[in-house]
Amino acid sequence: MSADLSDLYQQVILDHNRRPRNRGKLPTANRVAHGDNPSCGDQCSVYLRLDAGVPGQPDRIGDLSFDGSGCAISQASASLMTTQLKGKTAAEAEALYQNFHAIVTTGKEPEEISDLGAFAGVHAFPARIKCATLGWHAALNALKNDATPATTESHTD
Protein backbone atom coordinates (compact mmCIF):
# COMPACT_ATOMS: atom_id res chain seq x y z
CA MET A 1 0.00 0.00 0.00
CA SER A 2 1.32 3.43 -0.93
CA ALA A 3 2.25 6.00 1.70
CA ASP A 4 -0.56 8.28 0.49
CA LEU A 5 -3.11 5.52 0.90
CA SER A 6 -1.94 4.49 4.37
CA ASP A 7 -2.00 8.18 5.36
CA LEU A 8 -5.58 8.39 4.13
CA TYR A 9 -6.80 5.29 5.94
CA GLN A 10 -5.24 5.89 9.36
CA GLN A 11 -6.02 3.51 12.23
CA VAL A 12 -8.14 6.20 13.89
CA ILE A 13 -10.28 6.45 10.76
CA LEU A 14 -10.61 2.69 10.35
CA ASP A 15 -11.54 2.38 14.01
CA HIS A 16 -14.26 5.04 13.82
CA ASN A 17 -15.54 3.46 10.61
CA ARG A 18 -15.77 0.00 12.20
CA ARG A 19 -17.11 1.18 15.55
CA PRO A 20 -18.84 4.49 14.96
CA ARG A 21 -19.42 6.58 18.10
CA ASN A 22 -22.76 8.28 18.80
CA ARG A 23 -24.47 6.66 15.88
CA GLY A 24 -28.25 6.72 15.59
CA LYS A 25 -31.03 9.16 16.42
CA LEU A 26 -30.64 11.18 19.60
CA PRO A 27 -34.02 11.04 21.44
CA THR A 28 -33.37 14.30 23.26
CA ALA A 29 -32.29 16.25 20.16
CA ASN A 30 -33.81 19.67 19.60
CA ARG A 31 -31.93 20.32 16.37
CA VAL A 32 -31.47 18.13 13.31
CA ALA A 33 -29.89 18.74 9.92
CA HIS A 34 -29.21 16.53 6.92
CA GLY A 35 -26.32 16.59 4.52
CA ASP A 36 -25.89 14.84 1.24
CA ASN A 37 -23.28 14.46 -1.39
CA PRO A 38 -25.25 14.05 -4.63
CA SER A 39 -22.35 12.96 -6.78
CA CYS A 40 -21.56 9.93 -4.64
CA GLY A 41 -24.78 9.39 -2.71
CA ASP A 42 -23.30 9.84 0.76
CA GLN A 43 -25.83 10.91 3.35
CA CYS A 44 -25.47 12.15 6.89
CA SER A 45 -27.94 13.38 9.47
CA VAL A 46 -26.77 15.13 12.60
CA TYR A 47 -28.97 15.30 15.71
CA LEU A 48 -27.99 17.61 18.52
CA ARG A 49 -29.31 18.94 21.75
CA LEU A 50 -28.46 22.53 22.36
CA ASP A 51 -28.65 23.41 26.06
CA ALA A 52 -29.45 26.95 27.10
CA GLY A 53 -26.59 28.55 28.96
CA VAL A 54 -26.88 30.56 32.14
CA PRO A 55 -27.97 34.15 31.39
CA GLY A 56 -25.18 35.97 29.57
CA GLN A 57 -23.55 32.72 28.47
CA PRO A 58 -23.95 31.11 25.04
CA ASP A 59 -25.81 27.83 24.44
CA ARG A 60 -23.73 24.70 24.44
CA ILE A 61 -24.07 21.36 22.64
CA GLY A 62 -25.28 19.03 25.39
CA ASP A 63 -25.22 15.93 23.23
CA LEU A 64 -25.11 14.96 19.58
CA SER A 65 -25.27 11.96 17.26
CA PHE A 66 -25.15 11.16 13.58
CA ASP A 67 -26.69 8.68 11.21
CA GLY A 68 -26.17 8.00 7.56
CA SER A 69 -24.35 6.01 4.98
CA GLY A 70 -21.21 6.60 3.02
CA CYS A 71 -17.57 5.77 2.61
CA ALA A 72 -15.17 5.10 5.47
CA ILE A 73 -13.88 8.68 5.35
CA SER A 74 -17.33 10.26 5.65
CA GLN A 75 -18.54 7.89 8.37
CA ALA A 76 -15.36 8.12 10.44
CA SER A 77 -15.29 11.89 10.12
CA ALA A 78 -18.88 12.23 11.33
CA SER A 79 -18.22 9.80 14.19
CA LEU A 80 -15.07 11.61 15.32
CA MET A 81 -16.83 14.95 15.00
CA THR A 82 -19.52 13.89 17.48
CA THR A 83 -16.80 13.20 20.04
CA GLN A 84 -15.23 16.60 19.48
CA LEU A 85 -18.27 18.86 19.52
CA LYS A 86 -19.88 17.82 22.79
CA GLY A 87 -19.91 20.77 25.21
CA LYS A 88 -18.94 23.29 22.56
CA THR A 89 -20.67 26.56 21.71
CA ALA A 90 -21.64 27.37 18.11
CA ALA A 91 -18.63 29.70 17.82
CA GLU A 92 -16.28 27.04 19.17
CA ALA A 93 -17.74 24.48 16.78
CA GLU A 94 -17.21 26.81 13.84
CA ALA A 95 -13.60 27.44 14.88
CA LEU A 96 -13.00 23.70 15.21
CA TYR A 97 -14.44 23.17 11.74
CA GLN A 98 -12.13 25.83 10.29
CA ASN A 99 -9.20 24.01 11.86
CA PHE A 100 -10.46 20.67 10.50
CA HIS A 101 -11.01 22.20 7.06
CA ALA A 102 -7.41 23.41 7.00
CA ILE A 103 -6.23 19.93 8.01
CA VAL A 104 -8.11 18.11 5.23
CA THR A 105 -7.33 20.63 2.53
CA THR A 106 -3.66 21.31 3.30
CA GLY A 107 -2.51 18.38 5.42
CA LYS A 108 -1.36 20.70 8.23
CA GLU A 109 -1.20 19.51 11.82
CA PRO A 110 -4.14 20.34 14.11
CA GLU A 111 -3.75 23.39 16.35
CA GLU A 112 -4.01 21.20 19.44
CA ILE A 113 -3.10 17.55 19.64
CA SER A 114 -6.24 15.70 18.62
CA ASP A 115 -7.52 12.80 16.57
CA LEU A 116 -8.60 15.30 13.92
CA GLY A 117 -5.01 15.12 12.70
CA ALA A 118 -5.77 11.61 11.40
CA PHE A 119 -7.59 13.28 8.52
CA ALA A 120 -4.50 15.12 7.23
CA GLY A 121 -4.01 12.38 4.62
CA VAL A 122 -7.23 13.40 2.91
CA HIS A 123 -5.53 16.42 1.35
CA ALA A 124 -3.68 14.14 -1.09
CA PHE A 125 -7.07 12.93 -2.41
CA PRO A 126 -8.93 16.12 -3.39
CA ALA A 127 -12.01 14.16 -4.53
CA ARG A 128 -12.43 12.84 -0.99
CA ILE A 129 -12.35 16.18 0.87
CA LYS A 130 -16.11 16.52 0.51
CA CYS A 131 -16.50 13.10 2.18
CA ALA A 132 -14.58 14.31 5.22
CA THR A 133 -16.55 17.55 5.57
CA LEU A 134 -20.08 16.24 4.99
CA GLY A 135 -20.95 15.60 8.65
CA TRP A 136 -19.46 18.91 9.70
CA HIS A 137 -21.59 20.84 7.22
CA ALA A 138 -24.70 19.12 8.60
CA ALA A 139 -23.68 19.87 12.20
CA LEU A 140 -23.03 23.55 11.49
CA ASN A 141 -26.41 23.80 9.75
CA ALA A 142 -28.07 22.21 12.77
CA LEU A 143 -26.40 24.80 15.01
CA LYS A 144 -27.67 27.60 12.76
CA ASN A 145 -31.10 25.92 12.82
CA ASP A 146 -30.90 25.90 9.04
CA ALA A 147 -33.30 23.27 7.72
CA THR A 148 -31.85 23.40 4.20
CA PRO A 149 -30.03 20.13 3.61
CA ALA A 150 -26.28 20.72 3.50
CA THR A 151 -24.96 19.64 0.15
CA THR A 152 -21.31 19.34 -0.64
CA GLU A 153 -22.08 20.21 -4.28
CA SER A 154 -22.64 23.86 -3.45
CA HIS A 155 -19.43 24.03 -1.45
CA THR A 156 -16.01 24.01 -2.97
CA ASP A 157 -15.10 21.47 -0.32
Next chain:
Amino acid sequence: MPDWKKIRSDFPVLDQQVHGKPLIYLDNAATTQKPRVVLEALARFYARDNSNVHRGLHTLSMRATDAYEGARARVGKFINAADPAEIIFTRGTTEAINLVAASWGGANLQPGDVILLTEMEHHSNLVPWQLIAQRTGAKLRYVPILGADVEGGLDLAQLDALLTPEVKIFAFTHVSNTTGTINPAAHLCSRAKKVGAITVIDGAQSIGHLPVDVRTIGCDFYAFSGHKMAGPTGIGALYGRRALLDAMPPWQGGGGMISLVDYFESRWKPSPERFEAGTPNVADAVALGVACDYLDALGRDQIAAHDGALARLAYEKLSVLPGIRLLGPRGERSGLVSFAFKDVHAHDIVTFADEDGIALRGGHHCNQPLMKKLGLTSTTRASFYVYNTAEEIDVFAASLRRILKFFGGA
Protein backbone atom coordinates in the same frame (compact mmCIF):
# COMPACT_ATOMS: atom_id res chain seq x y z
CA MET B 1 -12.00 -14.14 -34.50
CA PRO B 2 -10.14 -10.90 -33.70
CA ASP B 3 -6.75 -11.12 -32.01
CA TRP B 4 -7.88 -9.51 -28.77
CA LYS B 5 -4.34 -9.12 -27.37
CA LYS B 6 -3.28 -7.19 -30.45
CA ILE B 7 -6.28 -4.88 -30.19
CA ARG B 8 -4.76 -3.31 -27.07
CA SER B 9 -2.08 -1.62 -29.14
CA ASP B 10 -4.79 0.18 -31.14
CA PHE B 11 -5.56 2.24 -28.01
CA PRO B 12 -2.70 4.63 -27.15
CA VAL B 13 -4.16 5.62 -23.77
CA LEU B 14 -3.78 2.08 -22.44
CA ASP B 15 -0.02 2.26 -22.73
CA GLN B 16 0.62 3.95 -19.38
CA GLN B 17 1.12 3.28 -15.71
CA VAL B 18 -1.07 4.59 -12.89
CA HIS B 19 0.56 4.71 -9.45
CA GLY B 20 3.38 2.65 -10.92
CA LYS B 21 1.08 -0.15 -12.15
CA PRO B 22 -0.08 -0.89 -15.68
CA LEU B 23 -3.41 0.82 -16.27
CA ILE B 24 -6.37 -1.58 -16.12
CA TYR B 25 -9.27 0.40 -17.47
CA LEU B 26 -12.56 -1.05 -16.24
CA ASP B 27 -14.78 2.03 -16.51
CA ASN B 28 -16.03 1.43 -20.02
CA ALA B 29 -19.71 1.83 -19.20
CA ALA B 30 -18.88 5.45 -18.35
CA THR B 31 -16.81 6.00 -21.47
CA THR B 32 -14.72 3.75 -23.69
CA GLN B 33 -11.22 4.50 -24.88
CA LYS B 34 -10.62 5.54 -28.49
CA PRO B 35 -8.54 3.65 -31.03
CA ARG B 36 -5.77 5.43 -32.92
CA VAL B 37 -7.81 5.51 -36.16
CA VAL B 38 -10.48 7.61 -34.43
CA LEU B 39 -7.89 10.02 -33.01
CA GLU B 40 -6.28 10.29 -36.43
CA ALA B 41 -9.63 10.97 -38.09
CA LEU B 42 -10.17 13.92 -35.75
CA ALA B 43 -6.71 15.35 -36.42
CA ARG B 44 -7.02 14.75 -40.17
CA PHE B 45 -10.35 16.56 -40.39
CA TYR B 46 -9.02 19.64 -38.61
CA ALA B 47 -5.69 19.55 -40.45
CA ARG B 48 -7.08 19.10 -43.96
CA ASP B 49 -10.86 19.52 -44.35
CA ASN B 50 -12.01 21.86 -41.59
CA SER B 51 -14.78 24.12 -42.79
CA ASN B 52 -18.42 24.77 -42.01
CA VAL B 53 -20.85 22.40 -43.65
CA HIS B 54 -23.78 23.05 -46.01
CA ARG B 55 -24.32 26.25 -47.98
CA GLY B 56 -20.58 26.41 -48.67
CA LEU B 57 -19.53 26.52 -52.29
CA HIS B 58 -15.79 26.33 -51.78
CA THR B 59 -13.76 23.15 -51.89
CA LEU B 60 -13.16 22.72 -48.17
CA SER B 61 -16.81 23.29 -47.32
CA MET B 62 -17.84 20.70 -49.88
CA ARG B 63 -15.29 18.27 -48.46
CA ALA B 64 -16.51 18.87 -44.92
CA THR B 65 -20.14 18.47 -46.03
CA ASP B 66 -19.35 15.21 -47.81
CA ALA B 67 -17.50 13.92 -44.76
CA TYR B 68 -20.33 14.93 -42.40
CA GLU B 69 -23.09 13.47 -44.56
CA GLY B 70 -20.93 10.42 -45.19
CA ALA B 71 -20.69 9.94 -41.44
CA ARG B 72 -24.49 10.18 -41.19
CA ALA B 73 -24.88 7.44 -43.79
CA ARG B 74 -22.25 5.35 -42.02
CA VAL B 75 -23.96 5.67 -38.64
CA GLY B 76 -27.29 4.84 -40.30
CA LYS B 77 -25.79 1.70 -41.78
CA PHE B 78 -24.28 0.79 -38.39
CA ILE B 79 -27.79 0.36 -36.94
CA ASN B 80 -29.46 -0.62 -40.24
CA ALA B 81 -31.61 2.52 -40.56
CA ALA B 82 -33.63 2.60 -43.79
CA ASP B 83 -32.49 6.11 -44.71
CA PRO B 84 -29.59 8.38 -43.58
CA ALA B 85 -32.18 11.12 -42.98
CA GLU B 86 -33.34 9.04 -40.01
CA ILE B 87 -30.07 9.85 -38.19
CA ILE B 88 -29.98 13.13 -36.30
CA PHE B 89 -26.63 14.00 -34.79
CA THR B 90 -26.83 15.11 -31.17
CA ARG B 91 -24.38 15.65 -28.30
CA GLY B 92 -25.15 12.17 -27.08
CA THR B 93 -27.86 9.91 -25.71
CA THR B 94 -29.13 12.48 -23.21
CA GLU B 95 -29.70 15.15 -25.84
CA ALA B 96 -31.29 12.62 -28.18
CA ILE B 97 -33.84 11.58 -25.55
CA ASN B 98 -34.51 15.20 -24.65
CA LEU B 99 -35.16 15.87 -28.33
CA VAL B 100 -37.86 13.17 -28.54
CA ALA B 101 -39.40 14.22 -25.23
CA ALA B 102 -39.52 17.91 -26.12
CA SER B 103 -40.53 17.58 -29.77
CA TRP B 104 -42.71 14.47 -30.05
CA GLY B 105 -43.83 14.68 -26.43
CA GLY B 106 -44.52 18.41 -26.56
CA ALA B 107 -46.62 18.04 -29.74
CA ASN B 108 -48.53 14.89 -28.85
CA LEU B 109 -48.90 14.38 -25.11
CA GLN B 110 -52.19 15.34 -23.44
CA PRO B 111 -53.28 15.38 -19.80
CA GLY B 112 -54.09 11.82 -18.79
CA ASP B 113 -51.66 10.25 -21.26
CA VAL B 114 -49.09 7.88 -19.82
CA ILE B 115 -45.35 7.64 -20.41
CA LEU B 116 -44.24 4.12 -19.54
CA LEU B 117 -40.66 3.76 -18.27
CA THR B 118 -38.88 1.04 -16.33
CA GLU B 119 -37.46 1.04 -12.82
CA MET B 120 -33.94 0.51 -14.17
CA GLU B 121 -33.65 3.71 -16.22
CA HIS B 122 -30.61 5.98 -16.08
CA HIS B 123 -31.46 9.55 -15.11
CA SER B 124 -31.05 10.49 -18.78
CA ASN B 125 -34.10 8.36 -19.67
CA LEU B 126 -36.07 9.52 -16.68
CA VAL B 127 -35.63 13.23 -16.04
CA PRO B 128 -36.50 14.34 -19.63
CA TRP B 129 -39.80 12.47 -19.28
CA GLN B 130 -40.47 14.02 -15.87
CA LEU B 131 -39.97 17.45 -17.44
CA ILE B 132 -42.33 16.84 -20.37
CA ALA B 133 -44.88 15.16 -18.09
CA GLN B 134 -44.94 18.29 -15.93
CA ARG B 135 -45.41 20.47 -19.01
CA THR B 136 -48.16 18.42 -20.63
CA GLY B 137 -50.02 16.83 -17.72
CA ALA B 138 -49.00 13.32 -18.79
CA LYS B 139 -48.27 10.75 -16.10
CA LEU B 140 -45.32 8.43 -15.55
CA ARG B 141 -45.69 4.70 -14.99
CA TYR B 142 -42.97 2.11 -14.41
CA VAL B 143 -42.35 -1.50 -15.36
CA PRO B 144 -41.04 -3.02 -12.11
CA ILE B 145 -37.80 -4.88 -11.76
CA LEU B 146 -37.83 -8.53 -10.73
CA GLY B 147 -35.81 -9.95 -7.83
CA ALA B 148 -34.10 -8.43 -4.80
CA ASP B 149 -30.90 -7.98 -6.83
CA VAL B 150 -32.65 -7.43 -10.20
CA GLU B 151 -31.57 -10.95 -11.15
CA GLY B 152 -34.85 -11.36 -13.04
CA GLY B 153 -34.54 -8.17 -15.09
CA LEU B 154 -37.88 -6.53 -15.84
CA ASP B 155 -41.09 -8.09 -14.60
CA LEU B 156 -42.55 -8.80 -18.04
CA ALA B 157 -45.62 -10.47 -16.56
CA GLN B 158 -46.79 -6.96 -15.62
CA LEU B 159 -46.69 -5.66 -19.20
CA ASP B 160 -50.32 -6.44 -20.02
CA ALA B 161 -51.55 -4.50 -17.03
CA LEU B 162 -49.17 -1.60 -17.67
CA LEU B 163 -49.52 -1.22 -21.44
CA THR B 164 -52.99 0.32 -21.47
CA PRO B 165 -54.34 2.49 -24.29
CA GLU B 166 -53.35 5.65 -22.35
CA VAL B 167 -49.68 4.76 -22.86
CA LYS B 168 -48.38 6.99 -25.63
CA ILE B 169 -44.66 6.43 -25.12
CA PHE B 170 -42.74 3.42 -23.88
CA ALA B 171 -39.12 4.42 -23.20
CA PHE B 172 -36.66 1.84 -21.89
CA THR B 173 -33.01 1.06 -21.80
CA HIS B 174 -31.63 -1.66 -24.05
CA VAL B 175 -28.91 -2.55 -21.52
CA SER B 176 -28.84 -1.42 -17.89
CA ASN B 177 -25.72 0.53 -16.90
CA THR B 178 -26.21 -0.60 -13.28
CA THR B 179 -27.18 -4.26 -13.47
CA GLY B 180 -25.91 -5.42 -16.87
CA THR B 181 -29.41 -6.64 -17.77
CA ILE B 182 -30.03 -6.98 -21.51
CA ASN B 183 -33.69 -6.17 -22.10
CA PRO B 184 -35.69 -7.97 -24.82
CA ALA B 185 -35.97 -4.84 -26.97
CA ALA B 186 -37.81 -6.37 -29.94
CA HIS B 187 -40.36 -8.02 -27.67
CA LEU B 188 -40.99 -4.80 -25.74
CA CYS B 189 -41.43 -2.83 -28.96
CA SER B 190 -43.91 -5.29 -30.42
CA ARG B 191 -45.94 -5.23 -27.20
CA ALA B 192 -45.96 -1.41 -27.19
CA LYS B 193 -47.03 -1.30 -30.82
CA LYS B 194 -50.20 -3.26 -29.97
CA VAL B 195 -51.50 -0.34 -27.91
CA GLY B 196 -50.24 2.27 -30.35
CA ALA B 197 -47.45 3.58 -28.13
CA ILE B 198 -44.24 4.87 -29.69
CA THR B 199 -41.02 3.29 -28.44
CA VAL B 200 -37.85 5.10 -27.42
CA ILE B 201 -34.77 3.04 -26.61
CA ASP B 202 -31.81 4.27 -24.58
CA GLY B 203 -28.98 2.57 -26.43
CA ALA B 204 -26.08 4.13 -24.52
CA GLN B 205 -24.90 0.80 -23.07
CA SER B 206 -25.76 -1.41 -26.03
CA ILE B 207 -24.52 0.51 -29.06
CA GLY B 208 -20.83 -0.32 -28.67
CA HIS B 209 -21.34 -3.84 -27.38
CA LEU B 210 -24.16 -5.62 -29.20
CA PRO B 211 -25.27 -5.86 -32.81
CA VAL B 212 -28.07 -3.27 -33.09
CA ASP B 213 -30.57 -3.40 -35.95
CA VAL B 214 -33.33 -0.85 -35.43
CA ARG B 215 -35.57 -2.45 -38.04
CA THR B 216 -35.34 -5.91 -36.49
CA ILE B 217 -35.95 -4.40 -33.05
CA GLY B 218 -38.88 -2.47 -34.50
CA CYS B 219 -38.37 0.68 -32.40
CA ASP B 220 -39.49 4.18 -33.31
CA PHE B 221 -36.50 5.95 -31.76
CA TYR B 222 -33.06 4.77 -30.69
CA ALA B 223 -30.68 7.10 -28.84
CA PHE B 224 -26.95 6.57 -28.38
CA SER B 225 -23.58 8.20 -27.64
CA GLY B 226 -20.40 8.06 -29.67
CA HIS B 227 -18.07 8.05 -26.67
CA LYS B 228 -19.43 4.74 -25.42
CA MET B 229 -18.58 3.04 -28.72
CA ALA B 230 -14.92 3.99 -29.19
CA GLY B 231 -15.89 7.35 -30.70
CA PRO B 232 -15.37 10.91 -29.42
CA THR B 233 -17.29 12.67 -26.65
CA GLY B 234 -19.76 15.36 -27.64
CA ILE B 235 -21.33 13.39 -30.49
CA GLY B 236 -24.18 10.92 -30.54
CA ALA B 237 -27.27 10.26 -32.54
CA LEU B 238 -30.99 9.88 -32.47
CA TYR B 239 -32.46 7.37 -34.88
CA GLY B 240 -36.11 8.09 -35.62
CA ARG B 241 -38.51 6.59 -38.12
CA ARG B 242 -38.79 8.99 -41.03
CA ALA B 243 -42.58 9.30 -40.91
CA LEU B 244 -42.46 10.30 -37.24
CA LEU B 245 -39.57 12.73 -37.65
CA ASP B 246 -41.22 14.54 -40.56
CA ALA B 247 -44.34 15.13 -38.48
CA MET B 248 -42.39 16.49 -35.48
CA PRO B 249 -41.85 20.20 -34.80
CA PRO B 250 -38.32 21.59 -34.36
CA TRP B 251 -37.03 21.66 -30.81
CA GLN B 252 -34.30 24.25 -31.27
CA GLY B 253 -34.24 27.10 -33.78
CA GLY B 254 -31.34 28.59 -35.68
CA GLY B 255 -29.33 28.36 -38.84
CA GLY B 256 -29.27 25.24 -40.93
CA MET B 257 -32.75 24.00 -40.00
CA ILE B 258 -34.92 26.43 -42.01
CA SER B 259 -36.16 26.50 -45.56
CA LEU B 260 -37.40 30.09 -45.39
CA VAL B 261 -37.20 32.77 -42.71
CA ASP B 262 -39.31 35.89 -42.50
CA TYR B 263 -39.32 38.45 -39.70
CA PHE B 264 -42.39 36.88 -38.14
CA GLU B 265 -42.34 33.25 -39.18
CA SER B 266 -40.19 30.56 -40.70
CA ARG B 267 -40.52 27.24 -42.42
CA TRP B 268 -38.49 24.18 -41.58
CA LYS B 269 -36.42 21.80 -43.57
CA PRO B 270 -37.27 18.12 -43.30
CA SER B 271 -35.33 15.75 -41.05
CA PRO B 272 -32.50 15.56 -40.23
CA GLU B 273 -31.70 19.27 -40.77
CA ARG B 274 -34.87 20.32 -38.96
CA PHE B 275 -33.38 18.99 -35.73
CA GLU B 276 -29.82 20.22 -36.17
CA ALA B 277 -29.93 23.98 -35.63
CA GLY B 278 -26.57 25.72 -35.68
CA THR B 279 -23.15 24.54 -36.80
CA PRO B 280 -23.00 20.82 -36.09
CA ASN B 281 -20.16 18.93 -34.45
CA VAL B 282 -18.61 17.99 -37.78
CA ALA B 283 -15.22 16.63 -36.72
CA ASP B 284 -16.62 14.37 -34.01
CA ALA B 285 -19.34 13.08 -36.36
CA VAL B 286 -16.69 12.19 -38.93
CA ALA B 287 -14.64 10.40 -36.27
CA LEU B 288 -17.78 8.56 -35.10
CA GLY B 289 -18.14 7.18 -38.60
CA VAL B 290 -14.58 5.85 -38.30
CA ALA B 291 -15.46 4.28 -34.93
CA CYS B 292 -18.32 2.46 -36.70
CA ASP B 293 -15.79 1.09 -39.22
CA TYR B 294 -13.48 0.01 -36.41
CA LEU B 295 -16.18 -1.86 -34.48
CA ASP B 296 -17.62 -3.50 -37.59
CA ALA B 297 -14.16 -4.70 -38.56
CA LEU B 298 -13.93 -6.46 -35.17
CA GLY B 299 -17.49 -7.70 -35.57
CA ARG B 300 -20.15 -6.82 -33.06
CA ASP B 301 -21.13 -10.44 -32.51
CA GLN B 302 -17.53 -11.04 -31.51
CA ILE B 303 -17.44 -7.97 -29.27
CA ALA B 304 -20.66 -9.04 -27.53
CA ALA B 305 -19.25 -12.53 -26.94
CA HIS B 306 -15.92 -11.15 -25.66
CA ASP B 307 -17.41 -8.56 -23.28
CA GLY B 308 -20.09 -10.97 -22.07
CA ALA B 309 -17.52 -13.69 -21.37
CA LEU B 310 -15.36 -11.28 -19.33
CA ALA B 311 -18.40 -10.16 -17.35
CA ARG B 312 -19.44 -13.74 -16.58
CA LEU B 313 -15.85 -14.54 -15.56
CA ALA B 314 -15.76 -11.53 -13.26
CA TYR B 315 -19.19 -12.43 -11.84
CA GLU B 316 -17.98 -15.95 -11.09
CA LYS B 317 -14.71 -14.80 -9.47
CA LEU B 318 -16.44 -12.16 -7.37
CA SER B 319 -19.38 -14.32 -6.31
CA VAL B 320 -17.18 -16.28 -3.86
CA LEU B 321 -16.16 -13.14 -1.93
CA PRO B 322 -17.77 -13.07 1.52
CA GLY B 323 -20.65 -10.66 1.91
CA ILE B 324 -20.76 -9.56 -1.71
CA ARG B 325 -24.07 -8.58 -3.24
CA LEU B 326 -23.95 -8.80 -7.04
CA LEU B 327 -26.66 -7.10 -9.06
CA GLY B 328 -28.26 -8.31 -12.27
CA PRO B 329 -28.68 -11.60 -14.10
CA ARG B 330 -26.77 -14.71 -13.05
CA GLY B 331 -26.39 -15.95 -16.63
CA GLU B 332 -26.13 -13.92 -19.79
CA ARG B 333 -25.29 -10.31 -19.11
CA SER B 334 -23.73 -7.35 -20.84
CA GLY B 335 -20.08 -6.49 -20.23
CA LEU B 336 -20.25 -5.26 -16.65
CA VAL B 337 -20.51 -6.36 -13.02
CA SER B 338 -21.96 -4.18 -10.27
CA PHE B 339 -21.69 -5.11 -6.61
CA ALA B 340 -21.86 -3.92 -3.02
CA PHE B 341 -20.57 -4.98 0.38
CA LYS B 342 -22.38 -4.22 3.61
CA ASP B 343 -19.30 -2.90 5.39
CA VAL B 344 -17.02 -1.56 2.68
CA HIS B 345 -18.17 1.41 0.70
CA ALA B 346 -17.82 1.73 -3.07
CA HIS B 347 -15.70 4.86 -2.85
CA ASP B 348 -13.19 3.24 -0.55
CA ILE B 349 -12.95 0.34 -3.00
CA VAL B 350 -12.46 2.67 -5.96
CA THR B 351 -9.75 4.65 -4.16
CA PHE B 352 -7.89 1.46 -3.22
CA ALA B 353 -8.24 -0.11 -6.68
CA ASP B 354 -6.86 3.07 -8.23
CA GLU B 355 -3.67 2.48 -6.25
CA ASP B 356 -3.41 -0.82 -8.13
CA GLY B 357 -3.83 0.99 -11.45
CA ILE B 358 -7.43 -0.20 -11.79
CA ALA B 359 -10.08 2.29 -12.95
CA LEU B 360 -13.51 1.41 -11.47
CA ARG B 361 -16.60 3.46 -10.80
CA GLY B 362 -18.44 3.70 -7.50
CA GLY B 363 -21.67 5.52 -6.79
CA HIS B 364 -25.31 5.50 -7.77
CA HIS B 365 -24.50 5.37 -11.51
CA CYS B 366 -27.15 8.02 -12.26
CA ASN B 367 -29.72 5.51 -11.08
CA GLN B 368 -30.85 6.89 -7.72
CA PRO B 369 -34.44 5.57 -7.72
CA LEU B 370 -33.25 2.02 -8.44
CA MET B 371 -30.56 2.25 -5.73
CA LYS B 372 -33.18 3.40 -3.24
CA LYS B 373 -35.50 0.56 -4.22
CA LEU B 374 -32.66 -1.95 -3.71
CA GLY B 375 -31.79 -0.44 -0.33
CA LEU B 376 -28.39 0.70 -1.57
CA THR B 377 -26.73 4.08 -1.84
CA SER B 378 -23.97 2.97 -4.15
CA THR B 379 -22.34 0.06 -5.90
CA THR B 380 -18.93 -0.53 -7.37
CA ARG B 381 -18.96 -1.24 -11.08
CA ALA B 382 -16.37 -2.85 -13.33
CA SER B 383 -17.21 -2.63 -17.03
CA PHE B 384 -15.34 -4.26 -19.88
CA TYR B 385 -14.51 -3.62 -23.49
CA VAL B 386 -12.60 -5.04 -26.43
CA TYR B 387 -9.14 -4.40 -24.96
CA ASN B 388 -9.77 -5.98 -21.55
CA THR B 389 -8.41 -9.42 -20.77
CA ALA B 390 -9.04 -12.34 -18.44
CA GLU B 391 -5.66 -11.58 -16.78
CA GLU B 392 -6.91 -8.10 -15.91
CA ILE B 393 -9.94 -9.65 -14.22
CA ASP B 394 -7.60 -11.79 -12.12
CA VAL B 395 -5.68 -8.68 -11.03
CA PHE B 396 -8.95 -6.90 -10.29
CA ALA B 397 -10.30 -9.82 -8.21
CA ALA B 398 -7.03 -10.07 -6.27
CA SER B 399 -7.07 -6.33 -5.60
CA LEU B 400 -10.63 -6.57 -4.33
CA ARG B 401 -9.65 -9.40 -1.98
CA ARG B 402 -6.84 -7.25 -0.50
CA ILE B 403 -9.23 -4.34 -0.03
CA LEU B 404 -11.73 -6.53 1.84
CA LYS B 405 -8.96 -7.85 4.05
CA PHE B 406 -7.78 -4.33 4.85
CA PHE B 407 -11.26 -3.27 5.92
CA GLY B 408 -11.70 -6.44 7.94
CA GLY B 409 -14.40 -7.82 5.68
CA ALA B 410 -12.67 -11.13 4.97
